Amino acid sequence: MSFKKIKLGHIRSIPIYIDYSWFLIFGLFVFTLTRYFAFSLKLESLSFLPLSMGIITVILAFTCFLIHELSHSFVAIKNGIPIKHITLYMLGLGAALSKDMENAGQEFKIAIAGPIANFIIAGLLIWPTIILFQGLPAYYPIWLILDYLVMINIIVGLFNLAPAFPLDGGRILRSALWFIFKNKIKATRAAVWVGRFMAGLMFFIALHYGMIIMLLISVYIFFMGNAELARLEQKK
Numbered sequence: 657m658s659f660k661k662i663k664l665g666h667i668r669s670i671p672i673y674i675d676y677s678w679f680l681i682f683g684l685f686v687f688t689l690t691r692y693f694a695f696s697l698k699l700e701s702l703s704f705l706p707l708s709m710g711i712i713t714v715i716l717a718f719t720c721f722l723i724h725e726l727s728h729s730f731v732a733i734k735n736g737i738p739i740k741h742i743t744l745y746m747l748g749l750g751a752a753l754s755k756d757m758e759n760a761g762q763e764f765k766i767a768i769a770g771p772i773a774n775f776i777i778a779g780l781l782i783w784p785t786i787i788l789f790q791g792l793p794a795y796y797p798i799w800l801i802l803d804y805l806v807m808i809n810i811i812v813g814l815f816n817l818a819p820a821f822p823l824d825g826g827r828i829l830r831s832a833l834w835f836i837f838k839n840k841i842k843a844t845r846a847a848v849w850v851g852r853f854m855a856g857l858m859f860f861i862a863l864h865y866g867m868i869i870m871l872l873i874s875v876y877i878f879f880m881g882n883a884e885l886a887r888l889e890q891k892k
Contacts, residue, residue, distance in 0.1 A: 661743060670729055670751075671741040672722070678744045681869075685717070686710045689804070696800055705797065713801050717808050718744065720777050724812065725751045727773035728766055735762045760834035760843075767827035774813030778806045820854035821847040821881045844885050851881040 661673040690710035693699075699706055722742070729739045729751045740752040757763045785802040788795040816824040826847050833843035858874035861867070 667726060667742075668730070668733075670726070670739045673741055673743040675743055675745045682714060682718075685714045689713050693797070693800060697797065709797055709801060713804055716801070716805055720774065720805065720809055721812065723777065724770040724773050724816075727769040731766045731769040732762075735765065737762070737766075760831040763827055763834065764831035767824045767831065770824050771813040771816045774809040774816070778809040778813070781806045781809070818854060819847075819850050820858070820877050821851035822884055823851075823877065826851050826854075826877075826881070841885075841888050844888055848881040848885045851877055855881070 661675050664672040664674060666672065686707075687710070690706045693706035693709045693713075694703065697706060722744070725742050729742060732739060732751070732753055735757075737757065738754040740754050742751045757766065781802055785799060785806055788799045788802065817828070818825045819829040820826045821830060821844075829850060830840075830843045830847035833846050834840050837843050837846075855874045855878040858870055858877070862871035862874060
């Protein structure tokens, strides 16, 4: 255990960590889902069933997010880029690559792998969701959990395809611009400007609707995109 992270273990030699900030979002999601499940089941929010459903759902959701990052990581390793670690942070997960991607093709394949994983998970989970929704009250709590997991995987997959660098969609955009310009820094500058626009749009939407998580993500996109561009320009 380090000061800032808890080590969970390894998956195919990739260390998996939890940053302490993750527990804040874990608690927030458990609270939100507990209230949602209690409302759906017409139960008190503090009763055992909705609370346990909330905890189980959040753990399963973050397992799906981990699969998303592992998909990036396995494709990266296949393309000769080792992974230092995967860490669960407050705003999601991040796989730390040991070196930069060498060409646009590598970046595209690594970036697209995550959203594809989410869509595959949603496709696999939708069948038991359909089967369980046969009007049988005993299966309704399970159906609610599966239904949420299908929805969240579709949302995460689509959201990550937004052309907001450094999200997956922004990296896909950079890979296309990299292929066209034959220049990584020029492609990054263009992708970062698109990312800034998307971050600004998300920021004002989040402010209008009071969406705290989206507000934080928009700030993350803005500053992380700028940091990536500064890092590449410094290396030039």
